[in-house]
Amino acid sequence: xxxxxxxxxxxxxxxxxxxxxxxxxxxxxxxxxxxxxxxxxxxxxxxxxxxxxxxxxxxxxxxxxxxxxxxxxxxxxxxxxxxxxxxxxxxxxxxxxxxxxxxxxxxxxxxxxxxxxx
Amino acid sequence: xxxxxxxxxxxxxxxxxxxxxxxxxxxxxxxxxxxxxxxxxxxxxxxxxxxxxxxxxxxxxxxxxxxxxxxxxxxxxxxxxxxxxxxxxxxxxxxxxxxxxxxxxxxxxxxxxxxxxxxxxxxxxxxxxxxxxxxxxxxxxxxxxxxxxxxxxxxxxxxxxxxxxxxxxxxxxxxxxxxxxxxxxxxxxxxxxxxxxxxxxxxxxxxxxxxxxxxxxxxxxxxxxxxxxxxxxxxxxxxxxxxxxxxxxxxxxxxxxxxxxxxxxxxxxxxxxxxxxxxxxxxxxxxxxxxxxxxxxxxxxxxxxxxxxxxxxxxxxxxxxxxxxxxxxxxxxxxxxxxxxxxxxxxxxxxxxxxxxxxxxxxxxxxxxxxxxxxxxxxxxxxxxxxxxxxxxxxxxxxxxxxxxxxxxxxxxxxxxxxxxxxxxxxxxxxxxxxxxxxxxxxxxxxxxxxxxxxxxxxxxxxxxxxxxxxxxxxxxxxxxxxxxxxxxxxxxxxxxxxxxxxxxxxxxxxxxxxxxxxxxxxxxxxxxxxxxxxxxxxxxxxxxxxxxxxxxxxxxxxxxxxxxxxxxxxxxxxxxxxxxxxxxxxxxxxxxxxxxxxxxxxxxxxxxxxxxxxxxxxxxxxxxxxxxxxxxxxxxxxxxxxxxxxxxxxxxxxxxxxxxxxxxxxxxxxxxxxxxxxxxxxxxxxxxxxxxxxxxxxxxxxxxxxxxxxxxxxxxxxxxxxxxxxxxxxxxxxxxxxxxxxxxxxxxxxxxxxxxxxxxxxxxxxxxxxxxxxxxxxxxxxxxxxxxxxxxxxxxxxxxxxxxxxxxxxxxxxxxxxxxx
Numbered sequence: 001x002x003x004x005x006x007x008x009x010x011x012x013x014x015x016x017x018x019x020x021x022x023x024x025x026x027x028x029x030x031x032x033x034x035x036x037x038x039x040x041x042x043x044x045x046x047x048x049x050x051x052x053x054x055x056x057x058x059x060x061x062x063x064x065x066x067x068x069x070x071x072x073x074x075x076x077x078x079x080x081x082x083x084x085x086x087x088x089x090x091x092x093x094x095x096x097x098x099x100x101x102x103x104x105x106x107x108x109x110x111x112x113x114x115x116x117x118x
Numbered sequence: 119x120x121x122x123x124x125x126x127x128x129x130x131x132x133x134x135x136x137x138x139x140x141x142x143x144x145x146x147x148x149x150x151x152x153x154x155x156x157x158x159x160x161x162x163x164x165x166x167x168x169x170x171x172x173x174x175x176x177x178x179x180x181x182x183x184x185x186x187x188x189x190x191x192x193x194x195x196x197x198x199x200x201x202x203x204x205x206x207x208x209x210x211x212x213x214x215x216x217x218x219x220x221x222x223x224x225x226x227x228x229x230x231x232x233x234x235x236x237x238x239x240x241x242x243x244x245x246x247x248x249x250x251x252x253x254x255x256x257x258x259x260x261x262x263x264x265x266x267x268x269x270x271x272x273x274x275x276x277x278x279x280x281x282x283x284x285x286x287x288x289x290x291x292x293x294x295x296x297x298x299x300x301x302x303x304x305x306x307x308x309x310x311x312x313x314x315x316x317x318x319x320x321x322x323x324x325x326x327x328x329x330x331x332x333x334x335x336x337x338x339x340x341x342x343x344x345x346x347x348x349x350x351x352x353x354x355x356x357x358x359x360x361x362x363x364x365x366x367x368x369x370x371x372x373x374x375x376x377x378x379x380x381x382x383x384x385x386x387x388x389x390x391x392x393x394x395x396x397x398x399x400x401x402x403x404x405x406x407x408x409x410x411x412x413x414x415x416x417x418x419x420x421x422x423x424x425x426x427x428x429x430x431x432x433x434x435x436x437x438x439x440x441x442x443x444x445x446x447x448x449x450x451x452x453x454x455x456x457x458x459x460x461x462x463x464x465x466x467x468x469x470x471x472x473x474x475x476x477x478x479x480x481x482x483x484x485x486x487x488x489x490x491x492x493x494x495x496x497x498x499x500x501x502x503x504x505x506x507x508x509x510x511x512x513x514x515x516x517x518x519x520x521x522x523x524x525x526x527x528x529x530x531x532x533x534x535x536x537x538x539x540x541x542x543x544x545x546x547x548x549x550x551x552x553x554x555x556x557x558x559x560x561x562x563x564x565x566x567x568x569x570x571x572x573x574x575x576x577x578x579x580x581x582x583x584x585x586x587x588x589x590x591x592x593x594x595x596x597x598x599x600x601x602x603x604x605x606x607x608x609x610x611x612x613x614x615x616x617x618x619x620x621x622x623x624x625x626x627x628x629x630x631x632x633x634x635x636x637x638x639x640x641x642x643x644x645x646x647x648x649x650x651x652x653x654x655x656x657x658x659x660x661x662x663x664x665x666x667x668x669x670x671x672x673x674x675x676x677x678x679x680x681x682x683x684x685x686x687x688x689x690x691x692x693x694x695x696x697x698x699x700x701x702x703x704x705x706x707x708x709x710x711x712x713x714x715x716x717x718x719x720x721x722x723x724x725x726x727x728x729x730x731x732x733x734x735x736x737x738x739x740x741x742x743x744x745x746x747x748x749x750x751x752x753x754x755x756x757x758x759x760x761x762x763x764x765x766x767x768x769x770x771x772x773x774x775x776x777x778x779x780x781x782x783x784x785x786x787x788x789x790x791x792x793x794x795x796x797x798x799x800x801x802x803x804x805x806x807x808x809x810x811x812x813x814x815x816x817x818x819x820x821x822x823x824x825x826x827x828x829x830x831x832x833x834x835x836x837x838x839x840x841x842x843x844x845x846x847x848x849x850x851x852x853x854x855x856x857x858x859x860x861x862x863x864x865x866x867x868x869x870x871x872x873x874x875x876x877x878x879x880x881x882x883x884x885x886x887x888x889x890x891x892x893x894x895x896x897x898x899x900x901x902x903x904x905x906x907x908x909x910x911x912x913x914x915x916x917x918x919x920x921x922x923x924x925x926x927x928x929x930x931x932x933x934x935x936x937x938x939x940x
Contacts, residue, residue, distance in 0.1 A: 019285035021153035022135065029131070039123075057154035065162035069290065069898025073158050075847030076294070089152045089159070092138065096149065099134055103127035110124050 003041075007031050007049030007097075015053070024050035024093045025100035032104025042105030043098045050097025055090035062086055141296040150285075151293055161290040161898040168932035173939055174278050177203060181936040186918045186929040189893040189901045192441040194923040198264070199271040201444040202458045204936055206275025209438050210302070213455040213895040214279065215289035216434045216842060218299050220456060221306035224313035225249050226511065231297040233514045241521055242540045244509040245532045246320075248312050251555050255308035258559050265562045269304045272458040276302035290897055294845060310456035311561055315554035317429070318474045319586035323667065324482050325545035326772040328617040333766040342774040342791075345613065345663070348781035349671035349706075351678050352657050353589055353603055353650040354638045362636045364661035369611035370625045405669055405864050406473035407696070408591035409649035409677055410599035412642065417686040421879045423593040424692045425462050425471025426871040428864045431839045433849050433903055435891025437873050441920060442568070449568040450885065450919050452873050455895075459565045462873060464885060464919075467571045468594040469877040473650045475587035475603055478665035481614075481628070482548035483528040483621030485535075492524045492534065496622045502527070528621055529555060549621055551628065553606050558584040573598050573641070580604045581634040589650035595881045601648035603638040603655035606631055612663045632662050647681045649674065651862075670777035672702045672860040689886060692876045697912040698862040704736040704748050707780055711751070714804040715811055723825050724815055740832025740856045743825065749858070750818055752776070754810035762795045832856060838868050839890055839906065841897075848897045853910050863912075874914065882921060886914035 007027050014023040028046030037045070062070055062082065070082030079085065138149030151157045168185050179196040181204045186192065191208040195201035210217065222228050226243035228236035243249070259265045280299055292299060331339050406427040413419040429436055437452035442460065451463015462471045487504075488494040494501040504524045511519040524531040528549035533539035535547035544550075559582050566579035576592055580602055583590075587605025592598070608615075608628040619626040638655035640648055652669035680695050681687075712732060717725060727747055734744035756779050764771040782789055787803040794801050822828045832854035841848035855870075857863035864870060875887040890909040894901035908915065918929045 015153070015155040019153075019156035021149040021156065022139065024149075025131065025135065054152070054154055058159055061154055061159045061162065065164045066159045066898060068163065068900065068902075069158055069161045069896075072847045072897045073290075076845060077847075085152070089154060092148055092152050096134055096138065099127065099131050103124070103131045106124040106127050110121055 003031050003035055003037065003045045004049050007045060008053055011050060011053045022096075024054065025096045028097045028101035029104035032101040033108045034104075036108075037105060039102050039105050039109070043102040046096075046101025047094045047098030050100075051090050051094030054093035055086065058086045058089040146294045147296050150296070156286040158290050158293055158898075160286045161293075161896055163899055165287065165896055166894065166899050166901060169934050171935045171937065173937050174203070174207075175939045176274050176278075177936060177938045179938065182923045183208065183934040183936065184920065184923060184930050185932045185934070186927070187931050188439070188905070188915060188929075190439045190441065190918065192918065192920050192923075192930075193443060195444045198444055198447075199267045200936075201442055201447070202268045202271035203275035203278070205440060205442060205453070205458055206272035206277075206302070207279050207936070208275075208440070209453065209455050210276040210279035212893055213434055213438060214276075214283075214299055215291040216895050217276070217302070217306070217310070217456040219291070219843060220313060221309045224252065224309035224316075225306075226509070229514065229519070230512045231295060231514055234516050237511065237513060237519055238540045240511050241509075241519070242532075243316070244511065244521060245523055245530060246316070246550065246552070247523075247530050247555055248316060249309070251315070251558070252305055252308035252312040254555075254557050255311055255559075255561060256303075256305045258557060259304055259308065259561055262559075262562055265565065268458050268565060269307055269561070272307065273302050273304055289895060291843060291845065291848075295843070307457050308561070310454060312554065314454070315552075315586045317586075318588075319479050319554060320543065320552070321476070321667070322478065322480050322482075322543055323772060324480075324615065324618050325543070325548075328545075329769075330764075330771040331617055333769070333771050334764070342778055343666070343772075344778070345616075345666040346658050347654055347666070347668060347670065347775070348777045349675065350654050350657075350668070350777075351671060351675050352638075353601060353648075353653060353655045353674075354640045354657075354660075355643045355645055355648075356657050358640050358643060360636075360656075360659065360661060362633075364636065365609060365630070365633065367609055367611050367629060367662070368625070405652045405673065405859060407649070407651045407673060407677060407862055407864075408471040408473050408589065408601075409647060409681060410469075410591045410593040410601070411681060411684070411687055411692075412599050412646040413597050415646045415681070415684055415687050416878075417688045418878070418880070420595075421593040421597055421599050422687065422689065422692055423464070423469035423471060423591055423599075423877045423879065424696060424875065425473075425591065426696050426874045427462065427472065427474075428859075428870055429872040431837070431868050431870050431872060431890050432842045433839055433891055433897070434842060434895035435872070435889050437889050437891070439887070439889075439893065439917075441918075443920070443923075447569045448921070450917060451875070452887075452889065457561070459561075459568050461564060462875060463568075464877045464879075464883050465568065465570070466595075466882050466921075468573075468576060468592065469879060469883060469885075470567055470576070471591050471875060472588040473591075473652055475589055475605055475655065476652050476665065476668045477587050477603070477605070477607055477655065478615050478667070479553040479585060479587060479605070479607065481551045481608075481619050482545050483526070483551060483619045483626065484545075485526055485528075485531060485547060485549050485621040487535065487547075492531070495526055497527070498622070498624045504531075525549075526621065545618060548618060551619075553585050553608070556584070556606065558606075560584055572596065573600060576600075577602070589652075589655070591648060591650065593877070593879050595879050595883070598642055599648055600641040601639060601650060603650075604634075605637075607637065607662075607664050608632075610663055613666075614663065616666060632664070636662070645682070647678075649677045649681060651677055667775075670703070670775060670860070673862050673864065676700060676702050676862055689876050689878050689884075693874075693886065693912070693914055695862060696871065696874050696876070699738040699857040700736050700862075701738055701745070701748075701858060701860045702736070703752070703776065703780060703860050704734075704745075707752070707783060708734075708736070708748065710783060711755070711807045711811075714807040716808070719808075724812075727815060727825050738831055738857050738861050740854045741827075741830050743827075743829040743831070745831040745858065746829050746834055747814065747818065750814035751811050754814045754817075755779070755806065758794065758806045758810045759792060763791050835867070837865055837870065839903075840868055850903055850906055853906070855910060871909075874909070875917075876914065882919060885917040885919060887917050888914050 032042035181195045184192040193204045226240035408425040410423045441450040449465040451460035486496040526549040533546040563583035570576040584606040592600040609630040651673035653674040738745040836852035837855040839850040857865040859866040873889040877885040892901045
């Protein structure tokens with residue numbers, strides 16, 4: 001849990017300070033690389049942390065100021081409803097975070113040979 | 119140690135990064151785009167907040183911006199530099215992507231950001247030299263101290279906004295198309311102005327007319343492609359004396375015998391605009407209306423001025439409303455994002471509005487090259503060297519395209535001999551002579567019009583306006599009304615430039631310019647109003663030849679007919695006239711055609727169709743079926759009358775104009791042209807009318823099912839307001855609208871009244887207006903398209919014309935103060 005919390009806080013801070021989207025991958029990768037955990041747990045850590053940040057952020061934006069643009073972008077993508085962009089946004093972050101976390105862990109496990117089952 | 123799994127995962131991560139970080143085809147870079155912290159989610163309504171105080175380096179004094187409830191900025195500055203700095207800042211805040219995109223398009227630089235798909239567009243713009251024309255405009259602007267202050271102030275304002283941006287608040291189109299805004303420059307302003315020339319003054323069918331003459335001969339040309347258009351009610355009222363001594367014009371036209379030229383003509387490509395049908399007519403119509411009514415015809419005794427320019431309807435809109443106030447200027451109206459000042463509007467003393475003049479300012483000279491290297495061309499009996507300009511067009515995701523453009527002293531050879539041109543109006547192997555490439559001070563002319571306080575100042579400003587030539591309507595608080603067909607128009611013999619010119623012969627050169635005070639104009643004419651709807655500027659007594667292919671009579675006659683009947687006109691009447699959807703072509707043609715249809719031979723359904731037509735008042739109401747039936751019938755009738763006459767072997771020449779067809783039907787129904795030469799019998803007009811009616815009805819049934827509401831005018835054609843870059847989802851599709859390109863309310867396809875304005879010249883003036891869009895260029899803002907419903911319904915907004923920044927007005931919702939650096 002602590003890994004997920006650290007990842008969430010890091011992603012939120014880094015994304016607020018910079019315009020780069022790829023923190024959703026870099027942060028889980030680094031945590032997976034630094035912290036001992038299983039491949040599955042590293043995947044889950046990345047998926048949950050990056051996914052939840054983008055999911056919550058997009059829900060808040062949709063409910064406050066971004067419903068008009070979401071509706072138009074949904075039309076652009078051929079989706080019926082702006083709401084559908086919330087899960088689409090979350091899935092993009094989940095996949096990026098999950099795979100990046102698992103990648104970090106797998107390199108660690110090969111370099112240090114320490115795959116720890118918790 | 120097994121590295122398979124980490125390597126596979128690394129590859130997967132890298133692939134995912136590649137997939138999400140870069141644009142693939144039309145799909146934006148999804149990682150960047152979906153990022154809630156910097157992607158499209160940030161293009162929200164929060165951008166609509168009005169800032170209280172802003173600080174800028176380079177601002178000389180304080181500027182106050184008062185925002186009204188439609189987000190129109192009213193700018194109060196203490197000097198010209200600061201005023202236009204603020205205009206640049208406000209318009210960039212609302213329309214940055216549009217400005218950037220339009221300047222890129224004009225410069226032929228779209229492929230840099232959109233890839234190879236726009237290469238044809240870019241090449242065309244570079245071939246015609248729009249970038250060179252803009253460089254000239256920019257040089258002239260910077261040479262004039264006042265204009266330099268204005269243009270540089272505007273540029274600095276735009277750049278102040280750009281400097282404050284980061285990727286989060288880039289307009290959403292930059293995120294979708296994945297590129298960054300560029301710094302603004304005076305050249306970009308000039309590019310946007312030059313692009314107006316392409317839109318408004320490039321129209322010509324010199325090549326198509328040459329083919330007509332080559333195939334069918336001079337007598338057909340003079341009969342069916344006349345210089346004096348049938349039914350025309352000219353811009354300058356008939357009987358207005360031409361109070362000047364015209365310059366002499368040399369006329370060597372006799373050398374153009376059709377036989378000697380016919381052979382050369384047929385070397386031109388057989389494809390082109392001369393497969394002319396109703397669609398083609400619509401495509402080339404760039405119409406607009408304006409009129410000014412004298413106080414003698416209005417209820418309150420004030421003159422009124424109205425204008426509705428018919429242009430592409432896009433989102434973001436072509437127009438941006440603004441009020442500009444500083445010592446020496448207080449003007450309200452619409453500006454073109456990217457250019458300082460107001461193009462259509464009013465100040466405390468005068469009102470002004472434009473329609474496209476439609477006079478011919480582009481000619482094509484057939485060039486005789488010495489050989490395929492195109493390095494020398496024949497002129498005046500000697501071989502002259504061409505110059506060659508190399509244009510390198512960067513293409514995103516591909517190799518740059520290199521284009522060598524051949525120039526003669528006439529101008530650029532836009533399509534090389536034998537080359538398939540990218541634009542059907544361009545004849546291959548011909549050099550282009552176009553006034554838009556000459557030195558121009560259009561930009562300063564508009565600023566001086568904005569500042570003009572009376573008729574003399576207005577006319578002085580007009581004399582520096584070169585093009586694209588416009589009909590300027592004018593009214594002032596002193597009670598004057600006027601209209602000027604104005605621009606830089608070449609001095610030519612009759613019909614010079616109606617056809618391709620001989621590039622080898624010095625006698626074919628333009629002979630100078632028509633003096634500005636000899637251009638068609640009228641001040642306070644006896645009829646108590648002036649108007650224009652792109653029709654011919656003068657009647658047959660005007661001493662100069664300036665073009666022939668003007669808009670047909672329908673809109674201008676309707677406007678004049680209705681204005682003539684107004685004795686106590688109100689602004690409401692003016693708005694009603696701008697909404698008028700009666701088509702006089704139908705009104706003139708239909709009674710004659712309907713008499714020729716024999717009811718006895720019709721089915722019950724066809725009889726119903728006919729009865730609807732008989733009861734129709736020629737109004738193009740969106741819910742009526744008759745406009746659709748008439749349009750189909752007319753198209754079939756035109757084809758039935760002309761196709762057999764215009765065919766020559768496998769080729770078909772440009773069909774005569776619709777007004778010529780109408781004249782034939784009404785005045786000369788026995789003409790041999792009516793007969794279909796492809797059949798052994800001799801058809802009468804009644805035969806042709808019956809057959810074309812049957813064919814039109816059959817087609818309508820095939821396309822739209824049985825006669826009924828599915829044939830309604832508004833249902834079938836709809837009006838689509840597309841996004842400027844045609845990005846799906848960012849436009850407004852299929853609005854139900856009435857009217858067509860021949861009605862005063864000229865809505866057709868994606869063209870139509872792009873701004874409707876009515877000004878009552880009281881002191882100060884009162885005005886009303888609407889455009890189909892919104893002030894914001896952000897598709898995530900409610901102000902992106904909030905005027906469309908009013909525009910569609912034909913209602914207008916009160917235009918808030920402030921006299922002081924401290925004035926109380928119920929429409930004002932906030933103030934921004936701009937200050938110099940702290």
